[in-house]
Every structure is written in C-alpha cells, then in structure tokens.
Amino acid sequence: MSKSINVRTPSGNYEVLVGSKLLEDYNFKWLVQNRQVLVVKDSNVPNKILENLSISLDNSEAKQVEIMEIETSEKNKSFEGLMPIFEVLNSSKFNRDCLLIGLGGGITTDMVGFVAASYLRGVDLIQIPTTLLSQVDAAIGGKTGINFSGSKNNIGAFYQPKLVLMDTDSLKSLSKLDFVDGLAEIIKHSLIADKNLFTKLENIFLNDKDLSDAELTQIIYESSLIKAFVVSNDEKEKSDRALLNFGHTYGHAFEAIQSLEGFSHGQAVGLGMICASHLSLLLEKISSEEFEKIKNLIKSVGLPHELPDNFNEDDFSEAMSRDKKILNKKLRFITLRGIGSAEITEDPPDDLVLKSINL
Numbered sequence: 174m175s176k177s178i179n180v181r182t183p184s185g186n187y188e189v190l191v192g193s194k195l196l197e198d199y200n201f202k203w204l205v206q207n208r209q210v211l212v213v214k215d216s217n218v219p220n221k222i223l224e225n226l227s228i229s230l231d232n233s234e235a236k237q238v239e240i241m242e243i244e245t246s247e248k249n250k251s252f253e254g255l256m257p258i259f260e261v262l263n264s265s266k267f268n269r270d271c272l273l274i275g276l277g278g279g280i281t282t283d284m285v286g287f288v289a290a291s292y293l294r295g296v297d298l299i300q301i302p303t304t305l306l307s308q309v310d311a312a313i314g315g316k317t318g319i320n321f322s323g324s325k326n327n328i329g330a331f332y333q334p335k336l337v338l339m340d341t342d343s344l345k346s347l348s349k350l351d352f353v354d355g356l357a358e359i360i361k362h363s364l365i366a367d368k369n370l371f372t373k374l375e376n377i378f379l380n381d382k383d384l385s386d387a388e389l390t391q392i393i394y395e396s397s398l399i400k401a402f403v404v405s406n407d408e409k410e411k412s413d414r415a416l417l418n419f420g421h422t423y424g425h426a427f428e429a430i431q432s433l434e435g436f437s438h439g440q441a442v443g444l445g446m447i448c449a450s451h452l453s454l455l456l457e458k459i460s461s462e463e464f465e466k467i468k469n470l471i472k473s474v475g476l477p478h479e480l481p482d483n484f485n486e487d488d489f490s491e492a493m494s495r496d497k498k499i500l501n502k503k504l505r506f507i508t509l510r511g512i513g514s515a516e517i518t519e520d521p522p523d524d525l526v527l528k529s530i531n532l
Contacts, residue, residue: 176394180313180401182408185333189313189401191394193386195340196225196301201233204299204335209237209267213258213285215245215277218303219346226276226301239265245280247428250320258288272297272335278304278351279311279438283326286317290332298334303343305355306439309362309396312337314404314414324495325425331409339397341390353475354439357420359392360470361446362399365416368513370395371470378473416515419507420446423530426492430485436477443476452521452529453508463512479532486527493526 175192190199210230214223223240230238241261243254262271273296275285282300289298302312318329344352356378363371373392377384384392400417407414424445427436436444447468454464472478493504503519506526510516 176390178394178398178401180333180337181405182315182333184315184331184408185335187333187335187337189337189339189397191308191339191341191390191397193341193390195338196222196229196342199229199338201229201235201299204297205230205233205235205272207234207236209265209271210235210239210274211258211262211265211267211271212238212240212274212276213281213288214240214242215281215303216242217245218277218343222303222340222343222346223276226274237265243277243281243284245277245284247280247320247325250280250284252319252321255284255288255319258285259292262288262292267292267296269293269296272299274299274301275312276301276303277307278302279307282307282311283317283329284319286315286332286334287319287329289334290317290330295332298332300334300337302337302339304347305344305352305393306358307355308339308344308393309355309400310358312339313397313400314417315408323429325428327495333408339393341386341393344389349475350437354437356474357439357443357446357471357476359396360474361417361419361442362396364446364450364467364509364512365419365507365515366399366403366513367395368511370399371512375466375470378470381473415505415517416507418505419509419515420444420449422493422504422506423448426489427481429492429495430488436481440477443471443474444478444480447471447478447532448529449507450509451532452506452518452525453510455525455529456508456518456521459509459511463509466512480530486530489530490527 178189273289275282300312302308315331315333318326321328420442424441427441450467453459506518508518
C-alpha cells in the first residue's frame with residue numbers, strides 16, 4: 174500500500190508516492206506513451222531495480238527507451254559530468270516532447286533534473302530516488318544543481334518533476350552509512366517543523382529498536398510531507414523554504430574544506446545541525462536540555478558529533494564566506510526556537526558562530 178503526497182507549486186503540481194513495489198506496479202502509460210524516454214541510472218543502483226522499471230516502461234508503450242549509466246560522485250556532479258547525458262540526448266535526436274527519468278541517489282536526481290531543466294529549454298522529468306537521503310530531500314521540491322569551483326550546488330535551477338516515486342524496496346540494498354545519511358534529513362525535518370516526529374525518532378533510535386517496513390514508510394511519508402508543504406508555499410526559497418537549510422550552512426562548509434570528499438552530505442549536515450543547534454543555544458533560543466536531546470539523537474543514529482581531526486578554522490571561515498545563502502551581504506543561518514520550530518537568523522555575531530563549532 175502506498176501513501177500519496179500532492180506538491181503544488183506555481184510552476185507545476187505533481188504527486189509523490191511512497192511505498193513498496195512501486196516500480197513493479199505503477200502504470201507509467203499516462204506519462205510515457207508514444208514518447209522518447211531516457212533513463213539515467215546511477216551505477217550504484219542494483220540491476221534488479223532497473224529491470225523492474227524497464228518492465229513497467231515496456232508495458233507503457235513508450236516510443237523509444239534508452240538507458241545510460243553514470244558514475245556518481247561530488248566530483249562528477251559538474252559540467253563535465255553532465256556532458257555525456259547531453260551527448261546521448263543530442264546524438265539520439267531526442268525532441269522537446271521527450272521524458273527524462275533520474276534513477277538513483279541525490280547526485281543523480283540533481284544532475285538529471287538540471288539536464289531536464291536546460292535541454293531544449295526544458296523537458297519533462299520523473300524522479301525515482303533510490304536512497305533514503307534522496308527520497309526525503311533531493312527528489313522533492315525541484316532544486317537541481319551541480320558543484321562549481323569548490324562550492325556545492327552553486328549552479329542550478331528550480332525545476333519541478335511530473336512525478337516522484339519512492340519505492341522503499343530500493344532501500345534494502347543500502348549500506349548502513351547511506352541509510353544514516355537519509356536519517357540526517359529526516360531529523361532535520363523534525364527539528365524545524367514536527368516535534369512529534371522528533372519524539373518518534375527518539376523512541377526508535379535511543380532505544381535501539383529495529384525499524385519495521387511500515388514504520389519506515391510512515392517516517393519517510395511524514396518527513397516528505399514536511400518538505401512538500403514548505404515547497405508548496407515557497408517554491409523558490411524566498412521565505413520559509415530557507416528553513417530547509419537548517420544545518421546546511423555549516424554542513425556545506427564542512428564538505429567544501431575537505432574538497433567535497435571528506436564527509437558524506439548526510440554526515441556533514443548531521444554535524445552542521447549540532448552546530449546550528451549550539452548557535453541557537455548561544456543565542457538563548459533553545460535550552461541546554463533541548464540541545465542535549467538534539468545532540469543525543471544525532472549521535473544515536475551514527476552521525477558525527479565532533480569536528481574531524483583535520484579541521485581548519487580559517488578554511489572553514491573562508492568556505493562560509495562563499496556560501497550561496499548570503500543575501501544582501503548577510504550570511505543567513507537557520508536557528509531553532511525550540512524542537513519543531515525554526516527561523517532565519519541573519520549575520521549572528523562572528524564570535525558566536527566560531528564558538529558554535531566548539532562542541
């Protein structure tokens with residue numbers, strides 16, 4: 174049984190489906206019939222997942238289906254990494270009525286989304302995220318982007334898909350590290366918008382419980398519902414959508430100073446959320462008890478809770494100065510007003526920002 178979320182934005186509405194066996198059971202005919210379809214597959218995705226999708230597409234009467242595989246890494250999430258996708262589209266003479274499908278993790282959905290936004294000035298897109306992180310974060314909301322000159326996601330576009338399918342069966346092949354990366358974003362959503370979800374996560378992970386399939390589906394659904402609601406109300410991050418960046422101002426800087434190779438995205442955001450929570454404490458917006466609860470949950474799922482050994486404060490400050498969340502020369506941080514509530518804080522005192530990373 175699947176759960177449905179409707180995302181409504183000025184540039185387009187679409188459905189997000191969460192459940193098991195979606196790739197086997199979903200009828201793609203309404204989207205792919207008589208159209209050219211390019212599936213861009215993350216090389217990390219098991220072939221069985223691609224097989225299930227291919228069978229469903231074959232039954233949907235597509236005019237032409239091509240499949241290409243890409244190697245995904247933060248280094249390949251670049252102009253150079255996009256070129257092979259554009260070359261396939263161009264050499265195979267895909268027209269403006271074609272459809273792209275991103276099958277993979279967040280790097281794949283970001284890259285394929287950016288290609289869809291720019292090829293022939295925009296073609297239709299389906300996102301099929303296969304990691305927990307991409308399901309609850311990258312695939313919803315239409316943010317696409319690539320890395321450039323050492324900065325993360327600083328070139329991109331807002332471009333909404335026609336459909337997002339989150340098949341929970343695809344998560345069974347994930348490593349523990351990849352799964353934990355996704356938990357970072359789920360924790361983030363609970364911290365900015367849903368205290369009940371935070372408590373539910375505490376009950377599971379602080380007590381070292383195993384997640385049942387039904388619990389996993391429900392947590393993904395509740396987390397995705399938060400992001401869908403925020404995106405529907407602020408498609409292009411003019412106001413409340415910025416709250417989704419909680420922990421990211423720090424996290425992107427942690428990634429950048431290690432040349433995008435040290436922490437995974439989820440690990441960087443996990444540590445970034447502790448720093449942002451610490452800043453909230455220093456600004457007297459949350460209590461020390463709340464800060465400890467946040468830190469304990471993040472630690473309990475296996476995310477970093479201390480600075481890396483090779484941390485360099487000067488490099489960190491430089492990376493922050495390049496952050497794309499600078500508006501009117503003011504660096505914006507997302508801080509908490511309590512567990513389940515967040516706000517934008519512009520240009521907090523430099524000494525508190527540096528103090529906030531001393532964990």
